[in-house]
Amino acid sequence: MIRHNNPTGLSAMAAFTLFCLPACSARSIEIPKNICDxxxxxxxxxxxxxxxxxLSEWHTTGWGEKGRSVCIVSVDRSEALRLRVSWHTDSIDPMKYSSLDNSATGLWEPRRIHHLAESATLGDNGSIATTRCKGKGKWNFTxxxxxxxxRKIVHQRKAIDKFMRAYMPATMKTVGCTPP
Structure with a gap:
């Protein structure tokens, strides 16, 4: 179950937990069908x-709209995934932002990858992909x-690659970015 930081959801979860404690022998957690909308x-x-x-999710107001936005997915109140989207007029090189020197998006062992977006990198702990958007003027989406x-698990490259190859085009569709 995913919770969006609202008091009614918290009350319902507390009531479910109290009801379930005596009757439920194992906790079954469902992975959400949507991540950051x-x-x-x-x-x-x-x-x-x-x-x-x-699971819980938090994102900045205006998630996916023009500018920069952040969405955080947490597991047991501990941050698990951090997604950032940004709209910008200039093209960027994801390798520049993949460096470990960059505390916001720094990746372990980043490498360029193809067939994900116009330009993309993949590391053991994340990925950055950027593309131009048709019909949005001179906007680029990252x-x-x-x-x-x-942070001890550093070999998630294959899982991240599979996730991003599905999530990038789905997010582009969600925010209205059609590739050229």
Whole structure:
């Protein structure tokens, strides 16, 4: 279950937990079908959120609109995924923002990858992809994913690659970015 920081959801969760404690022998957590307002296959998200726990999501007002936005997915109140989207008029080189010197988006062992967006990088702990958008004037759209849950797990490259190859085009559709 995903909770969006609202008091009614918290009350309902507390009531469910009190009711379930005596009757439930094991806690079953469902991976959300949407991450930061974008549909994504649960099988692609699960490896990035394990071990599973209580999920919650928070994002800045205007998520996906012009400018910069952040969305954080937490597991058991601990940040697991940090997604950043930005709209900008200039093209960027994702490798510049992939450096570990960049505290916001720095990636471990970043490499350029192809067939994800116009330009993209993939690291052991995240990915950055950027593309121009047709019909949006001279706007470029960038999506950065950083896995922040367990900094000791550094070999998530394959799971991140699979996730981003589905999530980037789905997010572009969600925010109205059509590639040229």
């Amino acid at each position: 974008t549909p994504v296959t649960q099988g692609l998200t699960a490896p990035l959120l394990k071990p599973a726990g209580e 999506l950065a994913l950083k896995v922040t849950r367990d």
